[in-house]
Amino acid sequence: MQGFAINSERLLARLQHFAAIGGTEKGGVNRQALTALDREARRLLAKLARERGFVVFQDPIANLFIRREGKNPDLPPLLIGSHLDSQPAGGKFDGALGTLAAFEVLETLEDQEIATERAVEVVAFTNEEGCRFAPGCMGSLAFAEAAIPDSWRDLKATDGAGFAEELAATLDSLPEAQPRPLGFPVSAYLEVHIEQGPSLEHQGIPIGVVTGIQGTRWLDVVVTGQTAHAGTTALAYRRDPMLTVSQALAELYASIMPGDAEARFTVGRISCLPGAVNAIPDTVRLTVDLRHPSTAVLDINENLIRKTFETHANVQGCGTAVTRIFDMAPAQFPEPLLATLQEAASDCGFATAHLLSGAFHDALFLNRVAPSAMIFVPCRDGLSHNEAEHVEPDHCIAGCQVLGAAVLRLATA
Template structure:
């Protein structure tokens, strides 16, 4: 009888350490931003490991990298598993890398056991999930789901001036031996392991999160305009100060939106005053508002509140307000069959699990547009992510990889 495949935790941990060395920072984190030399080095290492095991390799026009273990019927769409290898400028060792390398461990476990699968199983390392160097984030998975690269994406510029289209071409050229395939090939289902990037699982000491949904995200840009004036000579009655309007609006929103709705998220991450002189009343103040909610209706209601509050605050200061939508992603509920596959795999492995909603968006969000998709979360220490201090206990890395393998076997109809 063919032995049941099993994860080898030590091998997975060794691989995590090897990839963490690519772009290692002085504080123990990783700087391996998308389409940089570090990103290419990580892709090259994954390709070498894949060739050593006899797996096939492919890449597409978005530089998504695929590692394929063939199945009994090569004509069937594959089961796809994976995540990403790019990081934030001061990123951690596990965000993305854990899911990608656990997926490779899954392929190796199948190969070690000599288990024939009814269809191919493919690992994918998605391009530019983070979006820290180029916009948009999740570029690779978005292009895969759409079957095309939007022309305007190719013109995006990094802070160092690099053009995305040129960096993409250089990244593809760095693996000339890897065969090209079209964007958006059919997929039977997609499963992704990721760190939670929040405190819930660790706080409850639950090793596995069965992700039920991803909350919607909307990015707004608010611009308030008044009149520039001398800071020392302009009395209050003569001021049209957009900073006063902005502060009043933000105070209202920060003390109302999240306190009144525990599921809501509202964040102001960027604010700018123009002309930016220390001794002048600003003429213009602009700021970003990131709003999130798992319910589409509530997300729209929060946006409406932002618009109303900003307009009222601006009017009170004899200023004007404009609100523009810069990014809009609707909430997503994952397919029940995918959630159950994760829960069943966890139960069979003797691991506790709970359902939870993802506060961040991931590549799985876009794959869900073309195939059943699901996600597995594991705890990260103190919920810290996008930070060099990001850490995951070895037992949780092993648990996540075990459930990823078990979930794949459930979806392949091979679970015991």
């Protein structure tokens, strides 16, 4: 398969074309899931696919599939892609690069008349970001489970729109797409994505071979005390939940991440009630985002958080409750597929680094039902979920080229 080279000018032009759909004044993209702009991007991709003679499908969660047939249509297809939805103030590359790089590989196969043994399909998964409707990765999760959870039907978006209605409108916007059931056998899944971190850029390495995705747990922490007057209540008479929270957090911030370079501990939301400037609060509520590649360490750190809050609450005469509200197990991508990506990068002449993903992606869920892996490319300053998100053109091209080389190894054998 010597001479296989993507059309880099076409890829870069496509990235700019899609970035204009929902483009913001600051150069980013606001194309949230299941909106009119999301539907516009899906229609454009389907139009480009049909113009090349590819077959377009969608399933009941509005995952969009584009199929280039192989010599043996009975073989499970090789799936490549990502997502098209963005954050409210997102960038041009998160998700879109992976989807459009996959489509470019499909077009290059067609341009060069390369017959693959199995079909190759591009997928654009629904609602990876989870910013308008939660949870994120809805499309890949439903695909892996072969079902849409009943609890999603009554979901409301941040703008008040109903999930069921917006999903129906999205499905109806592509009448030319053939329906297919949720979930079907695939031989493997590959996804190109920006790193969303600074390590590749700092090392000057163009390609990251992603070995897995760390586990994530979200905890809801509630500490209860007693409301009292801020000016008249002496220290000895206070049951102040904010004091409990501040002391517990100081201890946890000083221990979890400083003691383990792979651990992540983040408090993303915190609120006090009743919220008066001149009153001691009676309730403080906060969220904890806890991450680690080891389930055992997640267990240890979750227990540490529970005990730390309980200890400080007891000293202050407060109550505490810690509830796990989200649990995403770590994923390890299979070694044979990682070796294929390494070989593909070597074929293309690119240096690589092996990385663990700190964020979860659609590949996390596909890995439950098929061998999956990811290719990371550098992003400037590690910045993502931001309108200033930037990937150098050469790195976009490199990620796509490595994907193409891997597809040749996996789909033509």
